[in-house]
Amino acid sequence: VGAPELAARLAELVGPVNVLVDDDVRTGFDRDWTGTWQGRSLAVVRPGTTEEVAAVVRCCAEAGVAVVPQGGNTGLVGGAVPSGGSVLLSTTRLRRLDPVDPVSSQVTVGAGVSIAQLHAHAGEAGLAYGVDWGARDSATVGGSVATNAGGLRVLRYGDTRAQLRGLEWVTASGQVVTRLDGLVKDNTGPFLPALLAGSEGTLGVITAARLQLVPQLPERVTALVAVDGIAEAVQVVARVRASTPSLEAAELVLRDGIDLVTGHLGLGLPFDRVPEAAVLLECADRHDPTEDLATALAGCPEVLDAAVATEPGPAAALWRLREAHTEVLASLGPPLKLDVSVAPDRLAPFTADLLAALAERVPASRPVLFGHIGDGNVHVNVLGVDPLDHDVAGLVLGVVARHRGSISAEHGIGRAKREWLHLTRSPAEIELLRAIKAALDPKGLLNPGVLFPG
Amino acid sequence: VGAPELAARLAELVGPVNVLVDDDVRTGFDRDWTGTWQGRSLAVVRPGTTEEVAAVVRCCAEAGVAVVPQGGNTGLVGGAVPSGGSVLLSTTRLRRLDPVDPVSSQVTVGAGVSIAQLHAHAGEAGLAYGVDWGARDSATVGGSVATNAGGLRVLRYGDTRAQLRGLEWVTASGQVVTRLDGLVKDNTGPFLPALLAGSEGTLGVITAARLQLVPQLPERVTALVAVDGIAEAVQVVARVRASTPSLEAAELVLRDGIDLVTGHLGLGLPFDRVPEAAVLLECADRHDPTEDLATALAGCPEVLDAAVATEPGPAAALWRLREAHTEVLASLGPPLKLDVSVAPDRLAPFTADLLAALAERVPASRPVLFGHIGDGNVHVNVLGVDPLDHDVAGLVLGVVARHRGSISAEHGIGRAKREWLHLTRSPAEIELLRAIKAALDPKGLLNPGVLFPG
Numbered sequence: 063v064g065a066p067e068l069a070a071r072l073a074e075l076v077g078p079v080n081v082l083v084d085d086d087v088r089t090g091f092d093r094d095w096t097g098t099w100q101g102r103s104l105a106v107v108r109p110g111t112t113e114e115v116a117a118v119v120r121c122c123a124e125a126g127v128a129v130v131p132q133g134g135n136t137g138l139v140g141g142a143v144p145s146g147g148s149v150l151l152s153t154t155r156l157r158r159l160d161p162v163d164p165v166s167s168q169v170t171v172g173a174g175v176s177i178a179q180l181h182a183h184a185g186e187a188g189l190a191y192g193v194d195w196g197a198r199d200s201a202t203v204g205g206s207v208a209t210n211a212g213g214l215r216v217l218r219y220g221d222t223r224a225q226l227r228g229l230e231w232v233t234a235s236g237q238v239v240t241r242l243d244g245l246v247k248d249n250t251g252p253f254l255p256a257l258l259a260g261s262e263g264t265l266g267v268i269t270a271a272r273l274q275l276v277p278q279l280p281e282r283v284t285a286l287v288a289v290d291g292i293a294e295a296v297q298v299v300a301r302v303r304a305s306t307p308s309l310e311a312a313e314l315v316l317r318d319g320i321d322l323v324t325g326h327l328g329l330g331l332p333f334d335r336v337p338e339a340a341v342l343l344e345c346a347d348r349h350d351p352t353e354d355l356a357t358a359l360a361g362c363p364e365v366l367d368a369a370v371a372t373e374p375g376p377a378a379a380l381w382r383l384r385e386a387h388t389e390v391l392a393s394l395g396p397p398l399k400l401d402v403s404v405a406p407d408r409l410a411p412f413t414a415d416l417l418a419a420l421a422e423r424v425p426a427s428r429p430v431l432f433g434h435i436g437d438g439n440v441h442v443n444v445l446g447v448d449p450l451d452h453d454v455a456g457l458v459l460g461v462v463a464r465h466r467g468s469i470s471a472e473h474g475i476g477r478a479k480r481e482w483l484h485l486t487r488s489p490a491e492i493e494l495l496r497a498i499k500a501a502l503d504p505k506g507l508l509n510p511g512v513l514f515p516g
Numbered sequence: 517v518g519a520p521e522l523a524a525r526l527a528e529l530v531g532p533v534n535v536l537v538d539d540d541v542r543t544g545f546d547r548d549w550t551g552t553w554q555g556r557s558l559a560v561v562r563p564g565t566t567e568e569v570a571a572v573v574r575c576c577a578e579a580g581v582a583v584v585p586q587g588g589n590t591g592l593v594g595g596a597v598p599s600g601g602s603v604l605l606s607t608t609r610l611r612r613l614d615p616v617d618p619v620s621s622q623v624t625v626g627a628g629v630s631i632a633q634l635h636a637h638a639g640e641a642g643l644a645y646g647v648d649w650g651a652r653d654s655a656t657v658g659g660s661v662a663t664n665a666g667g668l669r670v671l672r673y674g675d676t677r678a679q680l681r682g683l684e685w686v687t688a689s690g691q692v693v694t695r696l697d698g699l700v701k702d703n704t705g706p707f708l709p710a711l712l713a714g715s716e717g718t719l720g721v722i723t724a725a726r727l728q729l730v731p732q733l734p735e736r737v738t739a740l741v742a743v744d745g746i747a748e749a750v751q752v753v754a755r756v757r758a759s760t761p762s763l764e765a766a767e768l769v770l771r772d773g774i775d776l777v778t779g780h781l782g783l784g785l786p787f788d789r790v791p792e793a794a795v796l797l798e799c800a801d802r803h804d805p806t807e808d809l810a811t812a813l814a815g816c817p818e819v820l821d822a823a824v825a826t827e828p829g830p831a832a833a834l835w836r837l838r839e840a841h842t843e844v845l846a847s848l849g850p851p852l853k854l855d856v857s858v859a860p861d862r863l864a865p866f867t868a869d870l871l872a873a874l875a876e877r878v879p880a881s882r883p884v885l886f887g888h889i890g891d892g893n894v895h896v897n898v899l900g901v902d903p904l905d906h907d908v909a910g911l912v913l914g915v916v917a918r919h920r921g922s923i924s925a926e927h928g929i930g931r932a933k934r935e936w937l938h939l940t941r942s943p944a945e946i947e948l949l950r951a952i953k954a955a956l957d958p959k960g961l962l963n964p965g966v967l968f969p970g
Contacts, residue, residue, distance in 0.1 A: 165754040165860045166892075188758065212701050221700075223707065224678060237944040246675075246891040247666050247857045248922035249714055250929055250940045251949055251967055253677065256710035260703050277761055300619040304642065307731055307802065348761065349803070403701045406619045437700040438620075468702035475704055486704045490691040494956060495705055501955035502948060513705055 063125040065104040071125075072107050072149070075117045080155070082106040091132060091150050092143065095200075098450070099140030099477060103130065103150040110155040112230060112238055112269040119267060120236030122149050128507045131263040133205025134176065136197040138401070139476025141209065141262045145511045153204045156269055162187035167275045168227050168244045173204025173268050177211075180273070189275040192219030204268040210260035212472040217303075217436035218310045219276060222259060228272030229255035234265075234503035242272045257498070262474050263509035265502050279308075279346035283355050284377035287368045288337035292316070293410040294364035295341045299436055300406070302358040308347040312436035313384045314409075315340050319430045323386040326393070331383070332369035341435060342384050344377075387432050387443075397430070397443040398451055400458050404467035406438045412465040413440070419461055420444065424454055439471040459485055475513045483515050517579040519558040522603070525579075526561050529571045534609070536560040545586060545604050546597065549654075552904070553594030553931060557584065557604040564609040566684060566692055566723040573721060574690030576603050582961045585717040587659025588630065590651040592855070593930025595663065595716045599965045607658045610723055616641035621729045622681050622698045627658025627722050631665075634727070643729040646673030658722040664714035666926040671757075671890035672764045673730060676713060682726030683709035688719075688957035696726045711952070716928050717963035719956050733762075733800035737809050738831035741822045742791035746770070747864040748818035749795045753890055754860070756812040762801040763809075766890035767838045768863075769794050773884050777840040780847070785837070786823035795889060796838050798831075841886050841897075851884070851897040852905055854912050858921035860892045866919040867894070873915055874898065878908055893925040913939055929967045937969055 063071075065083075073081045082088055083105050093100035104127065109115045122129050128148035135142055144150045158172030159179070167189055171180055177191075177198040184191045193206065195213030205211075207229065211222045219225070228242040241255060258266055289295050292314070299312045317338050323329050324336075333340075345351035352372055359365055371377040391397050404412045413431060420427045428445040447454050459469045463485035470479055470486075483492065492515070499506075499514060517525075519537075527535045536542055537559050547554035558581065563569045576583050582602035589596055598604045612626030613633070621643055625634055631645070631652040638645045647660065649667030659665075661683065665676045673679070682696040695709060712720055743749050746768070753766045771792050777783050778790075787794075799805035806826055813819050825831040845851050858866045867885060874881045882899040901908050913923045917939035924933055924940075937946065946969070953960075953968060 163859075163861065164758070165750055167754075167758065210703050210707075212703070216701060220678075221703075223710065224674075233944065233948065237947075239942065239944045239948065241942075241945065243920045244859055245857050245922045245925075247670060247888070247893045247925035248940070249664050249666070249675075249924050249926055250922055250933075250937060251716075252711050252714050252719070252952075253664075254945065254948060256677065256713075257706050257952075259710075260706050262705075265706070277758055279761075296619055300621075304618070304621065304731055305802070307733075348759070348808070354802070403699050405617075405698055407617065434701070439701045466697045468699045468704055470703050471699075471701035472703055479704075483704060486702070488693065488695075490687065490693045491695065491708060493691075494687065494693065494708060497955040498706075498711075498952055501951040 068125055068127060069105045071121050072105060072118060075121060076107060076109045076114050080108040080110065091135065091152060094137060094140060094143055095135060096138065099143040101144035102146060103144040103148055106150045106152055108152045108155050115151065115267055115269050116232045116236045116238050118151060119232050123234065123236055123505070123507055128510050129267065130509050131208065131267045133173065133202035133208070134197065134200040136201045137205070137209060137476060138473045139478035141474050141476030141512050143477065151267060154202060156204065158270055159183055162189060162275065166244055168272055169275060170242050170270060170272045171203050172270050173202060175203045177201050177203065177206060184275045188278060190278045191273065192225055192276045193222055203271050207259055207268050207271050208261060208263050209474045215310055216434065217312055223256055225274045226255045226259060226271060227274050229258055229268060230270040231258055231266035231268045234505070234508050242270060244272045262476065262513045264499060264513050265508065279348060281348060281350045282344065282346045282377070283352040283370065283372050284380050285343045285355060285359065285368055285370045286332060286380045286383065287341045287343060287359065288333045288366040289339050289341065289364050290366065291338045291410065292413055295339045295435055296406050296409055297364050298341055298362045301362050302343060303436065305358045306345060306354050308345040308351040308354060309343065310346045311342070311344040313342040314435035315384055315387065315432050319387050319432050320383065322390045322430065323383055326390050327386050329383055329386060333367045337366060342380060384432065387430070391430060391443050391445065395445050396449045397445045398447050398449045398454055400442040400455060401471050401473045402442060402462045402467055402469060403437060403439045403471035404462065404465045408465045408467070409435065409438060412461065412467065416458060416461045419457060423457060427454065456482070477512055480513060480515050522579055522581060523559045525575050526559060526572060529575060530561060530563045530568050534562040534564065545589065545606060548591060548594060548597055549589060550592065553597040555598035556600060557598040557602055560604045560606055562606045562609050569605065569721055569723050570686045570690045570692050572605060573686050577688065577690055577959070577961055582964050583721065584963050585662065585721045587627065587656035587662070588651065588654040590655045591659070591663060591930060592927045593932035595928050595930030595966050597931065605721060608656060610658065612724055613637055616643060616729065620698055622726055623729060624696050624724060624726045625657050626724050627656060629657045631655050631657065631660060638729045642732060644732045645727065646679055646730045647676055657725050661713055661722050661725050662715060662717050663928045669764055670888065671766055677710055679728045680709045680713060680725060681728050683712055683722060684724040685712055685720035685722045688959070688962050696724060698726045716930065716967045718953060718967050719962065733802060735802060735804045736798065736800045736831070737806040737824065737826050738834050739797045739809060739813065739822055739824045740786060740834045740837065741795045741797060741813065742787045742820040743793050743795065743818050744820065745792045745864065746867055749793045749889055750860050750863055751818050752795055752816045755816050756797060756809070757890065759812045760799060760808050762799040762805040763797065764800045765798040767796040768889035769838055769841065769886045773841050773886050774837065776844045776884065777837055780844050781840050783837055783840060787821045791820060796834060838886065841884070845884060845897050845899065849899050850903045851899045852901050852903045852908055854896040854909060855925050855927045856896060856916045856921055856923060857891060857893045857925035858916065858919045862919045862921070863889065863892060866915065866921065870912060870915045873911060877911060881908065931966055934967060934969050
């Protein structure tokens, strides 16, 4: 089947206006937003219903053409960029937005609903969605499940998989699997939605999700805590966490990064001197959690100094120190960026080994680390090197592997990291993943070239 | 290979004392504790290490003999009872008990550790394990993962799958997969431990688990609330839940059951008259949650009367009304018992339909329902019929299916319910489950006859 004929068949299924073949129009879908990853699709197809998704997948399967699912296209590892000769299936028209069920605190939404829309929808019902991250305006629910998105509040609410109460998806053969009843207890075999979470479009095309919502917590306190180093920061988080269930975020910044954002952006620091490390803590509760947090911090001998904010303005100023890292690094770079995690008690030795290895083997490099310390999640940014430098990336990921960490904490494997998957997963586990892939997609038509090593 | 030769080979792998072939000794393993389900194994083998488990599985695979994993043998659906001609692999000697990691609040424990031991171990470290249920003294960690155990606090902490931060298991071909690093964020493909949860021994033999622990919450309040019916009970739970994050348990009892336990055991009721339904609520927090719960209940127009207990003795008396149901029913029965769930907003219509169907088609039946109302989980007990009556079971499960519920909320499918799996799972989903089973256990040697319809 040639591309024009396939496009014509797809147009019959979803309407001509929803099959994009124009080169310029497709380009916005065929490359990721950073411009790092790009491919070339035969066509971009935008089904508007689950049945249309199934029909598109069946049509492509009959033609032996691969399907690359794409949500908001906010990914960072090339997981939604088409391989050559494939059809890009955009899920953004799947905008189902069911009423919130107040009894179960759950909601069913289409794959194309953005995370920001989901937040707003939950908010109108007096509830909240537990997962949140910067790309919320563009990122979609379908993409968030396919990549098992994490973000700012994993510490409290877990990742996207933990919110999943049901899923609807289309299999490689074009069958619809609907499991959206939202039963909290249902022990009738393995919960397949949990398998689809993080499968990056390789096991099915997600069309809708049933998600757990959480209570709105109006009372909030934010603290920036100065400590002598990473090990001390980890201790503070562990102590606060054990005594303060309202802890919602724990972010780490280090002296190098603090110097950058205070120097380049003129941000003030609420301490007399620049500490080796600082931890940003945020608690949210129905009661004012300020006293809880203060009590917890008073029990931490590692705390050198602390600034506490209970009002939105001062709290935002504390957050700004952490969030400004990304823009300062972008203005000085672009840096090589790697998103990794290690067990919290390994953060300090991992960081020491990483800095030593970079200093020795890449003397021109200037590493800046920060991240979600509560989850052991470190965003490794390296200035002074090519942002796509393969050897530096391999060097960093090798140090991660030696500390038994994950080579991708949040962003996924995509095309970017599949050659390094063996650093995180054992041969036995990769064999199981391949067996499952072969069983669920025997012709390899769902997102080929993503996740699995070639 | 004959049974004696296989037993001799196994004895070489795990030591003769750990291969049981004596008829009387095996009987304790070959039948479940209720005596309802029994089988006959070729031998019972009790490996003491993960490597021994792998060697046993390889030995059986070479001989073409099936392996039936068994934990504490507390299951209720025949999921750990051997099929004919299989080897029963008892995991109770896998007693690894690593120190609690205070930084991540996680612990790694062997499959054979009991839930009670896990609770005690977490408690010594000043933490708690979120999952708990009656069989805690015998039930094992491995069995709890294999059956995705739920229990009393799913409302707050989720099921066993939600506690899983890692897993170690032996595949059907006898390979060990170790994933115990406990990374909270690790998006390197699907999280296979979540697939093993609830797989009932059909996809692998679980040897160890890495589990999330939770803070100890010393302040506790318990309330028994009288309402006019199930719909009102559901509303109360929804309202309290939305405003009270400390809610940990919400149990339902109905007039028939209340009459039974007050009549037969002489238990007192803290209300002037017997209500149509009562909800037992329990909150736990670091602060005294009594005022929170009282405020929440004051906002519920459905509440007719309420008894509140903040001390252990009076709280236990309130719990006794709920917990005594099981023993009274046993003394009058044994009843036919089915463990099902529906979405909370369907609890009232489901119950009405069920009672009407039983009254019409099985006039001699006397149904008593109670359960974990926060999860939509109902324990259906039917007196006045054969406890194994196939038609009555089918009738009840048919009503569950019409309300889009689960035919097994907590106990699993095992051998008992596999003929009814299609009531809960669609053909497309069962096809995927079968494809995964065939991929991971191509010779069908792991727990044959369990979970999958014949």
